[in-house]
Amino acid sequence: MKPKKQATPVTPWPKGQLHRVPGFRTAAMHCGLKSKAKNPDLALLVCDNLAAAAGVFTTNRVCAAPVRYSRRALAASGGQARAVIVNAGNANACTGKQGTRDATVMAELAADAIGAKAQQILVCSTGVIGEHLPMQKLRDAVPVLGQHAKKRIQYGDFARAIMTTDLVAKTAGCTTRMLGRRVHMAGACKGSGMIAPRMATMLGFVATDAPVTPRVLNKALSEVVEDTFNSVTVDGDTSTNDAVLALASGGSSRKRLSKTSGPDYEAFRAGLHYVCDALARQVAADGEGAQHLVTVFVGGARNVRQARTIARTIAESPLVKTAVAGNDPNWGRIVCAAGRSGVPIKPDDCALTVCGHDLFKAGQPLPFNERKVSHAMKRKEVSIVLMVGNGPAAARFYTCDLTHGYITINADYHT
Amino acid sequence: MKPKKQATPVTPWPKGQLHRVPGFRTAAMHCGLKSKAKNPDLALLVCDNLAAAAGVFTTNRVCAAPVRYSRRALAASGGQARAVIVNAGNANACTGKQGTRDATVMAELAADAIGAKAQQILVCSTGVIGEHLPMQKLRDAVPVLGQHAKKRIQYGDFARAIMTTDLVAKTAGCTTRMLGRRVHMAGACKGSGMIAPRMATMLGFVATDAPVTPRVLNKALSEVVEDTFNSVTVDGDTSTNDAVLALASGGSSRKRLSKTSGPDYEAFRAGLHYVCDALARQVAADGEGAQHLVTVFVGGARNVRQARTIARTIAESPLVKTAVAGNDPNWGRIVCAAGRSGVPIKPDDCALTVCGHDLFKAGQPLPFNERKVSHAMKRKEVSIVLMVGNGPAAARFYTCDLTHGYITINADYHT
Numbered sequence: 001m002k003p004k005k006q007a008t009p010v011t012p013w014p015k016g017q018l019h020r021v022p023g024f025r026t027a028a029m030h031c032g033l034k035s036k037a038k039n040p041d042l043a044l045l046v047c048d049n050l051a052a053a054a055g056v057f058t059t060n061r062v063c064a065a066p067v068r069y070s071r072r073a074l075a076a077s078g079g080q081a082r083a084v085i086v087n088a089g090n091a092n093a094c095t096g097k098q099g100t101r102d103a104t105v106m107a108e109l110a111a112d113a114i115g116a117k118a119q120q121i122l123v124c125s126t127g128v129i130g131e132h133l134p135m136q137k138l139r140d141a142v143p144v145l146g147q148h149a150k151k152r153i154q155y156g157d158f159a160r161a162i163m164t165t166d167l168v169a170k171t172a173g174c175t176t177r178m179l180g181r182r183v184h185m186a187g188a189c190k191g192s193g194m195i196a197p198r199m200a201t202m203l204g205f206v207a208t209d210a211p212v213t214p215r216v217l218n219k220a221l222s223e224v225v226e227d228t229f230n231s232v233t234v235d236g237d238t239s240t241n242d243a244v245l246a247l248a249s250g251g252s253s254r255k256r257l258s259k260t261s262g263p264d265y266e267a268f269r270a271g272l273h274y275v276c277d278a279l280a281r282q283v284a285a286d287g288e289g290a291q292h293l294v295t296v297f298v299g300g301a302r303n304v305r306q307a308r309t310i311a312r313t314i315a316e317s318p319l320v321k322t323a324v325a326g327n328d329p330n331w332g333r334i335v336c337a338a339g340r341s342g343v344p345i346k347p348d349d350c351a352l353t354v355c356g357h358d359l360f361k362a363g364q365p366l367p368f369n370e371r372k373v374s375h376a377m378k379r380k381e382v383s384i385v386l387m388v389g390n391g392p393a394a395a396r397f398y399t400c401d402l403t404h405g406y407i408t409i410n411a412d413y414h415t
Numbered sequence: 416m417k418p419k420k421q422a423t424p425v426t427p428w429p430k431g432q433l434h435r436v437p438g439f440r441t442a443a444m445h446c447g448l449k450s451k452a453k454n455p456d457l458a459l460l461v462c463d464n465l466a467a468a469a470g471v472f473t474t475n476r477v478c479a480a481p482v483r484y485s486r487r488a489l490a491a492s493g494g495q496a497r498a499v500i501v502n503a504g505n506a507n508a509c510t511g512k513q514g515t516r517d518a519t520v521m522a523e524l525a526a527d528a529i530g531a532k533a534q535q536i537l538v539c540s541t542g543v544i545g546e547h548l549p550m551q552k553l554r555d556a557v558p559v560l561g562q563h564a565k566k567r568i569q570y571g572d573f574a575r576a577i578m579t580t581d582l583v584a585k586t587a588g589c590t591t592r593m594l595g596r597r598v599h600m601a602g603a604c605k606g607s608g609m610i611a612p613r614m615a616t617m618l619g620f621v622a623t624d625a626p627v628t629p630r631v632l633n634k635a636l637s638e639v640v641e642d643t644f645n646s647v648t649v650d651g652d653t654s655t656n657d658a659v660l661a662l663a664s665g666g667s668s669r670k671r672l673s674k675t676s677g678p679d680y681e682a683f684r685a686g687l688h689y690v691c692d693a694l695a696r697q698v699a700a701d702g703e704g705a706q707h708l709v710t711v712f713v714g715g716a717r718n719v720r721q722a723r724t725i726a727r728t729i730a731e732s733p734l735v736k737t738a739v740a741g742n743d744p745n746w747g748r749i750v751c752a753a754g755r756s757g758v759p760i761k762p763d764d765c766a767l768t769v770c771g772h773d774l775f776k777a778g779q780p781l782p783f784n785e786r787k788v789s790h791a792m793k794r795k796e797v798s799i800v801l802m803v804g805n806g807p808a809a810a811r812f813y814t815c816d817l818t819h820g821y822i823t824i825n826a827d828y829h830t
Binding site: 062239325328331340360403 | 759777
């Protein structure tokens with residue numbers, strides 16, 4: 001959000017996928033958790049060496065066994081990992097002590113398969129809540145998956161294997177310069193929106209060959225996630241399984257960045273931000289029933305916390321989201337949502353612009369051509385910019401519109 | 416929420432309407448703010464004497480001119496009023512200084528029409544946001560309305576005149592005993608849900624012949640609204656115009672209750688609670704697109720604030736609301752919503768019952784007959800009861816399900 005002091009060295013890397021980052025490999029296959037045999041549902045991300053690792057997990061008090069396992073593994077290893085094993089189709093959530101045992105066994109199976117220790121494996125699950133994992137399927141599949149990962153840097157499609165009801169696979173990549181070298185970053189994620197009948201979860205994975213210590217990786221990831229994955233809302237529901245994991249192999253460099261400030265750190269964080277931001281946008285754009293990607297930008301706030309609160313309230317408002325679905329430049333709903341956010345704003349200080357058209361200023365609507373603005377709102381991306389004063393702080397949220405498609409996905413499957 | 420120490424003297428009064436309360440009269444007519452000539456859009460509630468008056472208003476920072484006017488009038492008069500004038504079809508919100516002048520003129524017109532002072536009149540508006548009131552229509556109509564109110568205790572239908580897209584008029588009444596007498600209470604309200612294309616507002620009005628001081632009325636109303644009107648959510652959007660007003664004529668009694676504790680106060684508050692609760696339920700049941708009235712009860716919390724936060728998070732969750740629309744006993748979405756409320760709960764301490772069926776306990780789902788529970792959820796009223804521990808506090812929220820009807824009303828009008 002801050003104005004950049006210098007050109008960032010970040011360069012988009014359109015074909016950036018996890019296995020293209022030097023030192024990483026991925027494997028994915030169908031093991032029987034999804035009903036369709038052609039859909040992969042089990043995946044491995046493996047680093048050839050012990051990587052620096054960091055994770056940001058759901059803040060939901062009801063969190064799934066793999067989240068608890070991975071959190072503990074990161075704490076025990078001091079932020080190091082060799083691999084991540086992920087399954088889709090069963091979230092291993094609300095499964096009691098059996099769930100904890102199953103997550104541990106998943107890690108042990110992956111560790112055996114690639115020749116590592118169990119605490120060097122991170123575990124993620126997404127899918128049905130409240131059902132035990134069919135462990136025999138995993139016992140059969142994980143060793144096979146490990147074999148594939150040993151032989152090739154890519155087997156199957158990692159990004160597709162982690163999908164539940166996502167319509168498209170989501171990947172992003174970039175390169176950046178730090179410590180005098182070009183480093184690579186790639187990410188894959190799956191969408192939020194909790195799905196019929198009891199599915200959940202936003203999962204994100206980032207691999208990089210940047211040479212950073214676990215502490216630097218952890219700090220950068222925490223900062224970046226707040227402004228990217230944590231600034232996406234599809235329906236406001238945080239799942240039991242949400243997790244974003246990052247692994248940094250260090251590449252061929254012996255030197256590791258250990259400072260959390262300065263140009264090298266900034267360049268690293270900028271790369272991480274690019275990847276996470278690109279993934280977060282894709283999550284919002286592929287929200288359940290989405291016809292529009294909506295970017296809500298709030299500026300002129302007293303501090304970032306207030307700007308975020310206002311932006312989130314607008315982005316979560318069903319009335320704003322249905323107005324966007326109807327291509328309606330309904331400034332009243334947007335200003336109204338900002339007004340109820342709890343932040344003390346004055347309508348007289350507010351100015352609203354939607355898709356480049358000024359709609360509201362100084363407490364009153366401006367004259368505007370409703371048909372023209374409505375037409376502008378028909379594009380795939382809709383921007384809402386609300387200035388709330390002369391303060392220095394700004395924030396941005398991504399969301400999507402609320403459509404009949406959302407209701408169909410979330411209500412009509414059962415009747 | 417507290418266990419009652421004794422039988423309350425509250426008796427439902429099924430035909431209780433505002434004008435049936437001794438000392439009150441109502442008048443309603445069409446003045447041209449709604450397009451259909453048969454729909455009344457302007458209404459007066461008049462008390463024959465100067466009544467104790469209290470109001471609870473929207474917490475939205477963007478609040479409409481009539482809200483600002485009424486708040487000031489109550490402060491200036493020390494909580495006294497002769498009448499309320501209400502219009503539907505135009506909210507007089509986001510209308511700048513002209514809006515303030517128009518709200519004042521509305522009060523002056525009503526004061527002239529019934530022979531009172533302008534600061535003894537409270538003003539409410541609901542309808543389109545951002546357009547100026549067509550004052551000539553009000554100048555023509557208010558004197559006529561005043562004449563009708565002078566001649567009869569009822570002219571036209573007050574509850575229908577305040578409606579915007581409500582499908583049914585909402586009234587409730589009761590009697591209670593205090594200071595050795597039977598007193599009457601009646602209320603009318605209109606629904607929340609902000610409506611196509613830019614409509615808003617929850618409005619509630621209560622009239623009583625109970626003999627209470629303004630301070631007692633104000634305290635009781637504030638307490639009661641928190642647990643009733645402020646415990647309803649249709650789409651989480653607080654409008655610019657929300658207001659609940661109460662007028663207490665005192666009846667023929669010279670003595671006024673001035674204590675805010677003791678059995679007389681409790682009896683008074685219980686009556687007020689009955690009326691506001693009955694109205695709040697009707698608001699939720701008539702929410703936009705609603706097929707079910709949903710009661711969310713959270714018990715076992717450490718304090719009421721935490722119980723309310725959890726209940727509200729469940730009641731506002733689009734995933735819970737779509738699950739109810741689909742008659743789906745989706746315990747995962749309910750427990751998940753509770754988990755993300757910010758209140759530190761443990762799933763192991765939680766127990767969930769939906770429509771009388773136990774679905775979840777001690778961190779895990781219970782075995783249940785999904786078809787049977789789904790069938791039970793097809794009734795008009797769905798109850799969700801979540802115990803979150805052994806704490807002493809509880810709270811209740813009313814909401815409705817989220818259906819295609821909501822999307823149709825809020826998105827499809829414009830395309």
